Amino acid sequence: MALTATESATSTASSFGSAVALSCRECGSRYDLGPVFACIECFGPLEVAYEFGAVTRESIERGPKSIWRYKALLPVPEQVESLPNMNPGLTPLVRADRLAAELGLRSLYVKDDSGNPTHSFKDRVVAMAVEAARTFGFTTLSCSSTGNLAGAVAAAAARAGFRSCVFIPAGLEEAKVVMAAVYGGQLVAIEGTYDDVNRFCSELIGDPAGEEWGFVNVNLRPYYAEGSKTLAYEIAEQLGWRLPEQIVIPIASGSQLTKIDKGFQELVKLGLVEDRPYRIFGAQATGCSPVARAWENGYDVIQPVKPDTIAKSLAIGNPADGPYVLDVCRRTGGAVEHVSDEEIVDSIKLLARTEGVFAETAGGVTTGVLRKLLAKGVLDPEAETVVLNTGDGLKTLNAVAGTGVTATIKPSLRAFKDAGLL
Numbered sequence: 439m440a441l442t443a444t445e446s447a448t449s450t451a452s453s454f455g456s457a458v459a460l461s462c463r464e465c466g467s468r469y470d471l472g473p474v475f476a477c478i479e480c481f482g483p484l485e486v487a488y489e490f491g492a493v494t495r496e497s498i499e500r501g502p503k504s505i506w507r508y509k510a511l512l513p514v515p516e517q518v519e520s521l522p523n524m525n526p527g528l529t530p531l532v533r534a535d536r537l538a539a540e541l542g543l544r545s546l547y548v549k550d551d552s553g554n555p556t557h558s559f560k561d562r563v564v565a566m567a568v569e570a571a572r573t574f575g576f577t578t579l580s581c582s583s584t585g586n587l588a589g590a591v592a593a594a595a596a597r598a599g600f601r602s603c604v605f606i607p608a609g610l611e612e613a614k615v616v617m618a619a620v621y622g623g624q625l626v627a628i629e630g631t632y633d634d635v636n637r638f639c640s641e642l643i644g645d646p647a648g649e650e651w652g653f654v655n656v657n658l659r660p661y662y663a664e665g666s667k668t669l670a671y672e673i674a675e676q677l678g679w680r681l682p683e684q685i686v687i688p689i690a691s692g693s694q695l696t697k698i699d700k701g702f703q704e705l706v707k708l709g710l711v712e713d714r715p716y717r718i719f720g721a722q723a724t725g726c727s728p729v730a731r732a733w734e735n736g737y738d739v740i741q742p743v744k745p746d747t748i749a750k751s752l753a754i755g756n757p758a759d760g761p762y763v764l765d766v767c768r769r770t771g772g773a774v775e776h777v778s779d780e781e782i783v784d785s786i787k788l789l790a791r792t793e794g795v796f797a798e799t800a801g802g803v804t805t806g807v808l809r810k811l812l813a814k815g816v817l818d819p820e821a822e823t824v825v826l827n828t829g830d831g832l833k834t835l836n837a838v839a840g841t842g843v844t845a846t847i848k849p850s851l852r853a854f855k856d857a858g859l860l
């Protein structure tokens with residue numbers, strides 16, 4: 439590891455706010471806060487450990503209208519909101535009465551993350567990685583991406599003044615490619631799946647050429663992953679400082695799901711919400727459902743698959759956090775379920791038609807799983823439920839291709855009446 443990086447980490451410990459160490463999720467070994475991501479003892483993944491000071495609802499509510507209102511619970515410096523960053527978050531929690539009625543649910547909300555700066559939830563995680571990259575003195579921001587991350591990294595790098603070079607699998611949606619390219623960094627398509635891209639990035643990190651590179655979801659992953667906790671904090675605050683009873687979360691690597699659980703637990707521990715049971719449900723596309731299959735079969739390990747689904751943002755065949763997702767869903771009394779591409783498209787339209795929310799395919803996956811688990815009697819129709827939409831439908835227009843004008847007519851009242859539309 440680059441010496442300069444380690445030095446700057448120790449000399450600027452307060453750059454990480456209340457974070458005090460990295461700890462191994464498998465064996466508990468602790469490490470200084472640095473650009474490391476795997477345990478030397480057991481190769482387990484590292485995560486950020488904190489010693490929180492006093493945090494109150496009022497101190498949070500007085501904060502900025504972005505994820506930085508929760509900065510006391512994140513690995514970021516006190517003055518974070520004054521640094522050049524995309525300032526994502528505080529996206530709407532939409533009360534979804536019409537969808538609830540259609541599905542036979544008593545109380546439903548859609549946490550709609552499509553309104554983030556680059557139109558997906560990824561701005562939350564990248565915001566953490568940017569701060570870590572700054573502290574460690576990296577000069578290039580990079581990532582392996584299923585699409586949304588590429589755009590989020592390229593944009594954040596442009597704003598914060600990093601060089602960027604991001605890697606995607608060839609064949610992504612046009613909107614995601616354009617969005618990743620427009621910010622002026624390098625965008626490299628790799629002939630292969632996301633898992634191939636990820637392997638390639640690990641190789642690059644091991645090479646001296648990659649020494650000054652911060653890969654947001656590899657060597658900065660412990661920091662990056664913490665950004666997903668802000669979804670948990672926002673949902674609880676927007677519900678009036680209360681945890682939902684059920685929540686449906688999409689799974690790509692599984693990081694978001696496990697960190698939402700971590701966020702809920704922190705809120706309970708800090709006394710910011712009442713301790714009440716919540717159930718976490720994971721959602722995958724049938725064409726890439728390694729975690730759902732492990733769940734069905736009662737396995738503890740994930741068998742990698744080769745993805746084939748329109749839900750490209752979730753197409754990770756070998757999800758790093760898969761086993762932890764299984765743990766969380768078991769512990770909370772949840773489940774992991776999958777839906778077909780056809781059900782994804784149907785569900786995108788259902789959510790748009792009932793709530794005016796245009797989801798990307800990942801939102802079709804969660805809405806589809808919500809519907810399926812209700813039909814199966816796995817979800818409780820009486821319990822307060824939140825479903826996540828993590829991306830914008832404008833990025834996956836092909837999924838709803840064929841949706842278009844009702845009629846094309848001459849500009850006359852007569853023509854309108856003749857078309858039978860009145």
Ligand SMILES: *Cc1c(COP(=O)(O)O)cnc(C)c1O
Nearest residue numbers: 586690691692693694800828829
């Ligand atoms: C990346 C992504 C997710 C979740 O990713 P995890 O790797 O599971 O944290 C969910 N939805 C969208 C749209 C994404 O781009």
Ligand SMILES: [Zn+2]
Nearest residue numbers: 462465477480
């Ligand atoms: Zn370990």
